[in-house]
Amino acid sequence: MGSGDYMATDNDNSLAILFGSQTGNAEELADSTKKLANKAGLEAEVYDMDGFGAANLANHKRILIITSTWGEGEMPDNAEDLWSSVCESSPQLNGVNFSVCAIGDTSYDEFCQAGIDWDNKLLELGANRLTEIQLCDVEFEPEWQQWVDKAVPAMAALQIPLESTEAEVVEAPVVEVVAEVESSKSDTKSEWSAKNPYYTNIIQNYVLNGEGSRKETRHIVFELGDSGLDYKVGDALGVVPENPPHIVEELIQIQGWDRDQKVTTHNGERTLYEALKKDFEVHMASKKFVQSLADKIVSTGLKITLKMVSRSRSGQQWSASEQELLPPELAPSAPSDSPADKVEHLIADQKAMEDYLWTRDYVDIMREFSAKYTPEEFFELAGRVKPRLYSIASSHDAHPGLVELTVGIVRFSYHGRDRGGLCTQFMADEIGTGLQRVGVFMSPTKSFVLPKDTDTDIIMVGPGTGIAPFRAFMEQRVFDGGSGRNWLFFGDQSSKTEFYYKDTIESWLDGGHLFRFTTAWSRDQAEKIYVQHRLKEHGAEIWEWFENGAYFYICGDKTYMAKDVHRALIEIAIEYGGMSEDDATHFIEKTMMKEQKRYLRDVY
Ligand SMILES: Cc1cc2nc3c(=O)[nH]c(=O)nc-3n(C[C@H](O)[C@H](O)[C@H](O)COP(=O)(O)OP(=O)(O)OC[C@H]3O[C@@H](n4cnc5c(N)ncnc54)[C@H](O)[C@@H]3O)c2cc1C
Numbered sequence: 001m002g003s004g005d006y007m008a009t010d011n012d013n014s015l016a017i018l019f020g021s022q023t024g025n026a027e028e029l030a031d032s033t034k035k036l037a038n039k040a041g042l043e044a045e046v047y048d049m050d051g052f053g054a055a056n057l058a059n060h061k062r063i064l065i066i067t068s069t070w071g072e073g074e075m076p077d078n079a080e081d082l083w084s085s086v087c088e089s090s091p092q093l094n095g096v097n098f099s100v101c102a103i104g105d106t107s108y109d110e111f112c113q114a115g116i117d118w119d120n121k122l123l124e125l126g127a128n129r130l131t132e133i134q135l136c137d138v139e140f141e142p143e144w145q146q147w148v149d150k151a152v153p154a155m156a157a158l159q160i161p162l163e164s165t166e167a168e169v170v171e172a173p174v175v176e177v178v179a180e181v182e183s184s185k186s187d188t189k190s191e192w193s194a195k196n197p198y199y200t201n202i203i204q205n206y207v208l209n210g211e212g213s214r215k216e217t218r219h220i221v222f223e224l225g226d227s228g229l230d231y232k233v234g235d236a237l238g239v240v241p242e243n244p245p246h247i248v249e250e251l252i253q254i255q256g257w258d259r260d261q262k263v264t265t266h267n268g269e270r271t272l273y274e275a276l277k278k279d280f281e282v283h284m285a286s287k288k289f290v291q292s293l294a295d296k297i298v299s300t301g302l303k304i305t306l307k308m309v310s311r312s313r314s315g316q317q318w319s320a321s322e323q324e325l326l327p328p329e330l331a332p333s334a335p336s337d338s339p340a341d342k343v344e345h346l347i348a349d350q351k352a353m354e355d356y357l358w359t360r361d362y363v364d365i366m367r368e369f370s371a372k373y374t375p376e377e378f379f380e381l382a383g384r385v386k387p388r389l390y391s392i393a394s395s396h397d398a399h400p401g402l403v404e405l406t407v408g409i410v411r412f413s414y415h416g417r418d419r420g421g422l423c424t425q426f427m428a429d430e431i432g433t434g435l436q437r438v439g440v441f442m443s444p445t446k447s448f449v450l451p452k453d454t455d456t457d458i459i460m461v462g463p464g465t466g467i468a469p470f471r472a473f474m475e476q477r478v479f480d481g482g483s484g485r486n487w488l489f490f491g492d493q494s495s496k497t498e499f500y501y502k503d504t505i506e507s508w509l510d511g512g513h514l515f516r517f518t519t520a521w522s523r524d525q526a527e528k529i530y531v532q533h534r535l536k537e538h539g540a541e542i543w544e545w546f547e548n549g550a551y552f553y554i555c556g557d558k559t560y561m562a563k564d565v566h567r568a569l570i571e572i573a574i575e576y577g578g579m580s581e582d583d584a585t586h587f588i589e590k591t592m593m594k595e596q597k598r599y600l601r602d603v604y
């Protein structure tokens with residue numbers, strides 16, 4: 001689209017782009033949308049929904065909403081006030097044109113619900129839906145691109161005379177809305193957020209695994225100092241990571257950049273070193289970067305041989321094998337050794353692109369292609385640093401002034417270079433105790449909460465790092481008293497090396513606080529035993545607890561474990577509840593989960 005193609009000079013060209021975002025994805029898309037909209041001749045502004053008044057909606061004739069969904073189909077934190085206030089005040093939005101881009105994750109039942117809610121609400125309030133809502137899955141870029149390719153030209157094509165802006169403004173009453181959340185201590189909005197994290201010290205950081213373990217799981221304790229930060233059990237802590245210094249140094253060196261050069265990023269002016277360390281994720285390469293190589297190669301006429309590395313997945317283990325030749329599945333369409341052809345091939349074949357990126361970071365790719373970028377070009381292509389969330393493993397009542405986590409450190413090695421997860425490596429390797437401050441904020445949950453009645457029984461299933469919130473739940477249940485029974489299912493590879501919090505768990509058992517503790521050690525015997533197997537073994541008793549009103553909680557791996565546990569519950573309902581497959585599914589997914597809200601999940 002040519003710049004200004006659609007715009008008349010006496011038009012009101014303004015466009016408001018509102019984002020609802022918890023960890024920065026929707027915000028980043030909002031900024032990218034703004035750039036494209038401005039190229040199309042619009043005067044686009046990006047607005048954080050937090051602080052955007054409901055009455056102000058009617059002052060904009062063009063509105064694009066980009067929002068994620070959180071919890072179980074809920075608004076992200078920064079959108080909650082605006083959402084409740086719009087629902088309460090119902091501003092009249094005739095004359096407003098809008099389109100919604102919703103990002104989410106199809107593995108959640110309420111896929112993109114927040115975006116769907118906005119889409120329906122704006123229509124209900126009289127606004128004109130200019131283009132259809134776009135629902136985007138985890139890999140949201142291509143779907144967002146489809147949306148922006150339709151929504152922006154449609155917005156730009158609107159002729160809105162300047163004078164009509166003021167004439168048509170509908171002054172909706174400003175309503176102070178207090179969200180209708182049941183009072184619970186951490187629901188009061190904190191001044192600390194993903195955008196404005198509280199910088200604090202880690203005061204304890206130790207490995208929970210026994211010697212010889214293949215894993216590195218750490219217990220990490222942060223001070224809350226004078227932040228005023230509070231939390232309830234079930235909440236998560238947001239941690240703002242930084243890139244490993246050695247990768248930043250390698251990047252600067254390979255590109256021949258000046259580390260002290262002053263640059264401007266979305267976080268303002270800073271040195272190039274600081275920008276690479278804190279503002280962009282440089283530990284893993286983006287698709288956009290590989291795509292950009294196509295132009296680089298054409299413009300520089302590079303002639304370099306690309307070395308493909310294939311990956312293979314077996315279960316949850318990943319391995320890479322280096323080959324000078326392309327992997328067999330790529331061979332038929334594999335082009336010559338022309339770098340341009342190879343980049344084209346990666347761009348055209350999504351799987352080849354994923355395989356390629358799985359084992360490479362920017363340093364690898366820059367080396368392979370000898371491609372040179374200016375820092376500014378690189379900033380356009382790299383993803384922004386986003387905070388990671390961790391289920392809180394402590395009760396604030398039991399540990400005043402502290403917040404504790406159980407973190408599985410992600411490490412892997414390819415092409416002779418050690419690398420791994422951004423945030424987990426940052427916490428494990430860079431942040432000693434008290435050496436460097438780290439930015440944190442609270443991410444409260446509304447759904448993953450203990451039953452109000454302390455006499456209610458609970459069943460907790462938390463293998464691996466999934467134990468985290470249940471350590472917190474147990475501490476809270478001990479603190480609160482009450483006669484509700486607690487049954488914990490825990491598991492990992494081996495009782496010798498992965499029995500996290502063993503002493504604490506034994507003390508709960510000794511004290512009568514933990515009624516039952518069931519373990520599933522997958523590698524302590526010939527056949528693999530996981531928590532879902534243990535659940536089924538105890539099916540009759542679990543069913544009895546369900547009939548008695550027990551709550552069921554699950555935390556940990558979303559991809560495999562949560563699905564297997566879910567299936568085990570349905571089978572228990574069939575076998576011990578005497579239900580048909582359909583009735584059992586309805587009971588678990590609708591009755592327990594949605595209506596009674598006593599099957600609760602914190603899975604990632
Ligand atoms: C609500 C919530 C609660 C959570 N609670 C916890 C918790 O209590 N404890 C916990 O440990 N985590 C928890 N997580 C996960 C956590 O947020 C991070 O996703 C996790 O720690 C990894 O972050 P990272 O920055 O270290 O890794 P990232 O830099 O984000 O990298 C992770 C990515 O690395 C890639 N990768 C992994 N292995 C390989 C490999 N072998 N080769 C190539 N690439 C690979 C994968 O693409 C993976 O997605 C939670 C997540 C959510 C959303």
Ligand SMILES: Cc1cc2nc3c(=O)[nH]c(=O)nc-3n(C[C@H](O)[C@H](O)[C@H](O)COP(=O)(O)O)c2cc1C
Nearest residue numbers: 021022023024025026068069073104105108111112
């Ligand atoms: C704890 C949690 C709950 C989520 N709940 C939903 C959900 O109910 N529906 C959905 O479509 N996506 C859900 N998501 C996926 C997010 O919407 C998705 O990760 C999105 O990219 C986050 O964007 P943001 O960084 O802008 O907030 C959830 C993610 C997490 C971590």
